[in-house]
Amino acid sequence: MTTSAIDKVCVILGNRDETKLKELNEFLSRLFPYLNLTCSIYVLATSLSEGMPQVERIQKGMKTYLRENLFVRYYLHFVHPVPQGGTGDLGYYEEYYYHPWRRGSSEFDREGYMHEEVPRFMLIPALVPGEEDDELFVGGLVEALKERFPLLSLCLREGTFSLVQNTDLRGRVEKVYYGPDPSETTAEIGCNLFAQDLLETSCVALRSGTLSMAFPCAPSLFITADDGLVYPCMDAFKRGEALTGAYAEVDLEKIIQRCEAVRERERDCRVCREHVIRQFSKLPLPSGRQSEVGILLDRLEVEK
Amino acid sequence: MNVLLIEMNPFAPVSTPISLGYIAAYLKSKGFATEILTLGEDSSVSPVDLYHYIDSFQPALVGISAYQRTMLCVLGLAKFIKSIDNNIKVAVGGPQATFMPSEALGQMSHVDYICRSSGETTLLGIARAVQEETPFSNLSGVSYRDSDGRVHDTEPLEQPSDLDSYPSPYLDDVFDYSGMGEAIMLTSRGCPHNCIFCYTPRAFNHKITFHSVDRVMEEIRWIRKKGIRRLWFADPNVSYKWKRMEELLDRMLKEELKMQMWLQTRADLVNPEMMRMMKRAGVSTLAFGLESASERVLPKLDKHMSIEKIAEAIRITRNEGIEVELFTMFGLPHETFEDGLKTLEFVKKNQVRIMGNTNSQQMKIYFGTHMSQHYEDYGIRLLNTHRHAYMSIGSQYETNWMSYKEMQTLQDLWRAESLDRGRRIVS
Numbered sequence A: 001m002t003t004s005a006i007d008k009v010c011v012i013l014g015n016r017d018e019t020k021l022k023e024l025n026e027f028l029s030r031l032f033p034y035l036n037l038t039c040s041i042y043v044l045a046t047s048l049s050e051g052m053p054q055v056e057r058i059q060k061g062m063k064t065y066l067r068e069n070l071f072v073r074y075y076l077h078f079v080h081p082v083p084q085g086g087t088g089d090l091g092y093y094e095e096y097y098y099h100p101w102r103r104g105s106s107e108f109d110r111e112g113y114m115h116e117e118v119p120r121f122m123l124i125p126a127l128v129p130g131e132e133d134d135e136l137f138v139g140g141l142v143e144a145l146k147e148r149f150p151l152l153s154l155c156l157r158e159g160t161f162s163l164v165q166n167t168d169l170r171g172r173v174e175k176v177y178y179g180p181d182p183s184e185t186t187a188e189i190g191c192n193l194f195a196q197d198l199l200e201t202s203c204v205a206l207r208s209g210t211l212s213m214a215f216p217c218a219p220s221l222f223i224t225a226d227d228g229l230v231y232p233c234m235d236a237f238k239r240g241e242a243l244t245g246a247y248a249e250v251d252l253e254k255i256i257q258r259c260e261a262v263r264e265r266e267r268d269c270r271v272c273r274e275h276v277i278r279q280f281s282k283l284p285l286p287s288g289r290q291s292e293v294g295i296l297l298d299r300l301e302v303e304k
Numbered sequence B: 001m002n003v004l005l006i007e008m009n010p011f012a013p014v015s016t017p018i019s020l021g022y023i024a025a026y027l028k029s030k031g032f033a034t035e036i037l038t039l040g041e042d043s044s045v046s047p048v049d050l051y052h053y054i055d056s057f058q059p060a061l062v063g064i065s066a067y068q069r070t071m072l073c074v075l076g077l078a079k080f081i082k083s084i085d086n087n088i089k090v091a092v093g094g095p096q097a098t099f100m101p102s103e104a105l106g107q108m109s110h111v112d113y114i115c116r117s118s119g120e121t122t123l124l125g126i127a128r129a130v131q132e133e134t135p136f137s138n139l140s141g142v143s144y145r146d147s148d149g150r151v152h153d154t155e156p157l158e159q160p161s162d163l164d165s166y167p168s169p170y171l172d173d174v175f176d177y178s179g180m181g182e183a184i185m186l187t188s189r190g191c192p193h194n195c196i197f198c199y200t201p202r203a204f205n206h207k208i209t210f211h212s213v214d215r216v217m218e219e220i221r222w223i224r225k226k227g228i229r230r231l232w233f234a235d236p237n238v239s240y241k242w243k244r245m246e247e248l249l250d251r252m253l254k255e256e257l258k259m260q261m262w263l264q265t266r267a268d269l270v271n272p273e274m275m276r277m278m279k280r281a282g283v284s285t286l287a288f289g290l291e292s293a294s295e296r297v298l299p300k301l302d303k304h305m306s307i308e309k310i311a312e313a314i315r316i317t318r319n320e321g322i323e324v325e326l327f328t329m330f331g332l333p334h335e336t337f338e339d340g341l342k343t344l345e346f347v348k349k350n351q352v353r354i355m356g357n358t359n360s361q362q363m364k365i366y367f368g369t370h371m372s373q374h375y376e377d378y379g380i381r382l383l384n385t386h387r388h389a390y391m392s393i394g395s396q397y398e399t400n401w402m403s404y405k406e407m408q409t410l411q412d413l414w415r416a417e418s419l420d421r422g423r424r425i426v427s
Helices: A018-034 A048-068 A087-103 A106-114 A135-148 A162-166 A186-208 A234-238 A252-266 A269-281 A287-303 B018-029 B047-057 B068-084 B102-107 B119-131 B213-225 B242-254 B272-281 B307-319 B337-349 B404-417
Strands: A006-012 A035-044 A073-081 A121-128 A153-157 A175-179 A220-224 A229-231 B002-009 B033-040 B061-065 B089-093 B113-115 B142-145 B151-153 B183-185 B230-233 B260-265 B283-291 B323-330 B380-382 B397-399
Touching (some): A006 A186, A018 A048, A018 A220, A018 A252, A035 A048, A048 A106, A087 A135, A121 A135, A186 A220, A186 A287, A229 A234, B018 B033, B018 B119, B047 B068, B061 B068, B068 B089, B102 B142, B213 B242, B307 B323, B323 B337, B323 B404
Parallel strands (some): A006 A220, B089 B113, B283 B323
Antiparallel strands (some): B113 B142
């Protein structure tokens, strides 16, 4: 079967703007049929309060599509900074943000229960702690969210690595993403998440003996909600090379074909992969991961 | 006429769809252009890709494999296929379908047939009926809903006693070998035993049928030519007839067809001589069904196996340097929490690595088992009394001896000891 399925989508949210949000959702609803049957969608917001209403709108569109297509599964990652406050504020954030968000996918929990399978729609809070954040508060928030969300992630940068080094937080989340400093903007954090995925798939390929440094990564899209631009991969996003007129294009098939063409012909995947490996080689990663990065670096030299 | 066979499991990587392979080879031999589509957690396929594929292949009949935990996918695919062309007939088959109640058709509006008997002959009957444009005439081995919405059950079909009468999916090149790391072999079907939790004996009328050694050898030679060096035998009791197994291994050794092999069998069907030969031929792992290591529980499963026998089988297998895997379950009739702990202790004491298939799981109650029909007699209390008719009890129960919470605790204890976070290969 010929396939051009998009594996991952990264949506960088901007300020809350009803018109732009509507355009984004219309684009996404046309995009869903082109996504892999199991797809991860990362939505990055500058804050919990700014992002949540937008995420809920996106979630609504995803639910509609999932209801119609019982063989499709989505993982919605809501990447946002840890909200400000002390342990006394946890109840407020739970009651007004996380609990209603979780409730929004309860029909899929019920469906999963009735069919004895993992729910097809997984909501995954991905917390981005700041250097000034109170460890106790972050730990308390993770603990509270664990009660409601089966999967939970942390997005760290060098300045916040100590959170998992000094506490038992690592064992309480499904996944920890690492990135360099400063990594403060949503765009930088989005690239860190995708870079780590690229690193991990490289490690898997290395173990199975199928690694090729020049091989393109899994098809993905970056979308910036503020200006409605669509990028065919992380590298194109970092370089600011968007597809022109993607949002306005009615025939999504054309967009997917253009993305494929860009990925296949115009991108230097080897350089991108090398950059990612070198970036991670400078980070104080857990020892197992560090040694794998070392092997990848050696491999880079061999392939040169 | 084109026939499409689909297997979808989003919880595991794609593996060789051996049962669909047999059906495809059989239908092809009868003149039907047949393709297989497998979708797993590692597949990269969008609904649009799927649409284009089905739209261009234009199947008149689609057969979908059904398992308890893929029923949502089955229903979703059926609906999707009908949305492309409502004239395409959809049949479901496989473990979940064989004993699924007929009234389930009332809740599966996009499914036309439930296959009850041997997949090859049952689907051939449907294909011929569809080809002759009388899709609901002269059928056997199926339940179907006619044009007026009435559900009919037909007479079962007998499975041939000679498995060699089915063409080989390998020799007929039904599979794409490009991404195949290991080949799944099915050299026998059925089981004569009567374990209370298993549906296989009833599905095969408590009979076991075999391929000839000649046929298996021919397949292995062909598979090797394709560059595959690992075999995974799906036979429930591969050493049921030791003479046959001995001949197979002997011929593999003589022809120097060394392959890495995974096998499963009963612990009372092995001996040291057999293990030595298996090791020489390339068997790397042998899996046994332990189920429970409680002296009180095991006899009540009608498995007719002793714990000592299993311990001995582990010892002689390991003596030859063959890795051992143990299938175990908890939540069994008469099993208390303490009994459940004994199983975990047994596995640890015998130094069987807890990973892959050795990860334990709660017993699942499937259609076709005696327990499914008479669950109350086994002290089973249902947790979900509003199940869809196409879903069996599965794991939504507790017993007179173990609460659901205790079962979850046992699951956590097993996971804590697991080397791979509890990921099991065979469900």
